[in-house]
Amino acid sequence: METKKIAFLGTAEQEAELLAAIDDMRNLPGALMPVMQKAQEIYGYLPIEVQEIISDAMDVPIEKIYGIATFYAQFNLEPKGKHQISVCLGTACYVKGSQLIFDEISKQLGIGEGGCTDDRNFSLSSCRCVGACGLAPVMLVDDDVYSQMTPGRVEEVLAKYA
Amino acid sequence: MDTITLKIDGIEVTVPKGSTVLEAAHAAAVKIPTLCFLKEINEIGACRMCLVEIKGSPKLAAACVFPAADGMEVFTSTPRILANRKKTLELILSNHRKECLSCVRSGNCELQKLCREYGIEDENYYAGANPEFRIDDSAAHMVRDNSKCILCRRCVAACTVSQGIGCIGANERGFDTNIGSVFDLPLAETSCIHCGQCITACPVGAIYEKDSVDDVFAAIHDPSKHVLVQVAPAVRAGLAEEFGKPVGTDAQGKMAAAMRRLGFDKVFDTLFSADLTIMEEATEFLDRVKNGGTLPLITSCSPGWIKFCETYYPDMIPNLSTCKSPQGMFGAVAKSYYAEKEGIDPKDIVMVSIMPCTAKKFEYQRPEMNVNGLRDNDYVLTTREFGRMIKLAGLDWDMLPEEDFDLPLGLGTGAAVIFGATGGVMEAALRTAVEVLTGEELPNVDFEDVRGLKDIRTATYEVAGLTVRVAVTSGLANARKLLDMVKAGELEVDFIEVMACPGGCVNGGGQPQVHASVRNFVDIRAERAKVLYALDQGNAIRKSHENPAIKEIYETYLGEPGSHLAHKLLHTEYTPRKINGNWD
Known part of the structure; x- marks a missing residue:
């Protein structure tokens, strides 16, 4: 699937909120899914930039995050419009x-x-x-x-x- | 040991407690077919080829993961089972691009073999969607064609479990499931380190190396070119498998004969430059120890490991030996020392390198891998491509004589031949470093502590008042464990050997693909390593510094190990890389 690239508009505040959430959750068993849900709550969707933040902060391969994001219908790879x-x-x-x-x-x-x-x-x-x-x-x-x-x-x- | 006794197709068999039905059947000399199962790394029971009947159970069980139990009665080939497996194959075929005449795996495809064994009459019995996939040939070493992928996930397991990388995985779901990278990015933009373990794990032709056979034939038949070939230690431990010989067959002599008959102008051996590597690396190690350089020193022969270190441990780049790999050193010497000695213009030399490795296809294209402005090497072939060349040229493997390599760059020691197995570089370096330090002959050149397949091996040697602590590992998931221990201060060592592929180059990504039906029961790493250790034992010279061709190149050309010229030709530099964000 070719996805069109829509400019990422994430802010430093959003990133700080996500990183804080990751710090809270990182030691839970199976933390990745709730972290992804939290990220979607913060950003509304999971573009590559957000997946990268999760991958770097949690030391999980970014492909694993993408695999989960494309498996479950609850995750969006594209933003919601106005x-x-x-x-x-x-x-x-x-x-x-x-x-x-x-x-x-x-x-x-x-x-x-x-x-x-x-x-x-x-x-x-x-x-x-x-x-x-x-x-x-x-x-x-x-x-x-x-x-x-x-x-x-x-x-x-x-x-x-x- | 606790054992259990069960019946496989009416035959009683006793196996260790904890065995699977598949293992119990193997012990009873019954082969149950598998596709997705790879012992220890991909035990997912997904493909349903190994279904068996178990007395008292209405459901069929996946033998690869189903625990055998005391008193169990298993039936592996009832009409119900056979019909089931046939249907499974037909369903796999319904979504598989069947170009079996031209496929690189034709004749060595696990799916093709099972279809023949199970008597598939109509490969188009079910018409699937057969979606079009973009062929990904972005990476330096390989091509992925998902239209042939059967979703067994063996490549994903090799990348994720063995290598700890995970740059590929299963994306989407249901019929849309496909193996790829994040956001379907080309592999070249991911953190792939080109090890090719995915290629050797693939049961079909969905992943294969980029093929340079035609280019090499063209070079050989270009009269204006002087075409040299070097061949890595581990190739001789695998090549014969391309001709149907058992795992663990020594191909050294026939290999040399084959290269000569293919028309290479000189048949040389990477063993020469492996010895050269030891001279440089042992010198570098002793220099770092005596002069307070960065320790632990880590070996740099394995280009997959190098890219992994650059990507995942860029802070440890100063620990890497600056030595080029033996492949790089060989090309540099061929286009300088050899060219001058023979009076050949280095521009007319075509350097072909035959490797058990796909990462070498990436390495030789690195910008710093050059000699006086020329590429060190011009083509890199895998063991598999070499096998294809021999078949294409019509050489009869069984009739080939055993021959020697050409001098002087075809001369190598026992220390060099073991470079192909995990622990080999360390052992070779120790043989030289100890004699340099003590000035005395080693009573025993066998450093058994660093051999074998344990994930991480450590040893400490007291040499001439110096304590040398070494560690050896292979497979990048293991390397990660070792490096994290070193970084955390849990393990203090002076010298580390890392090889990217589990077991070392003998199990490299360019080696012959061994069917899972063999791999799951024979440790191909150990069997191939035995070939190299036997060649080491049989070599009259077992220490790199005693190689007369090595002595000559230092006396007449390079000067001392670590000299200015040696640095220019034989050493290199590294580039820090990122895991993510290479797509920006």
């Missing part, structure tokens, strides 16, 4: 064509599942049912629900948040 788009691919929305909505958004923004635009304005993910099957197909931008979506309406919806 606006988080979520397209329902649950059964009802899916049979009403929500994959086409997802694909159209993906095409217009140039990002895939879990991706974030270069300007960090949008990130995209899919979800499984938002409990609004009667309105299928459904997409969300942050807390706004867009019902009975069509690929043709994608541009107009995104424009509201641009």
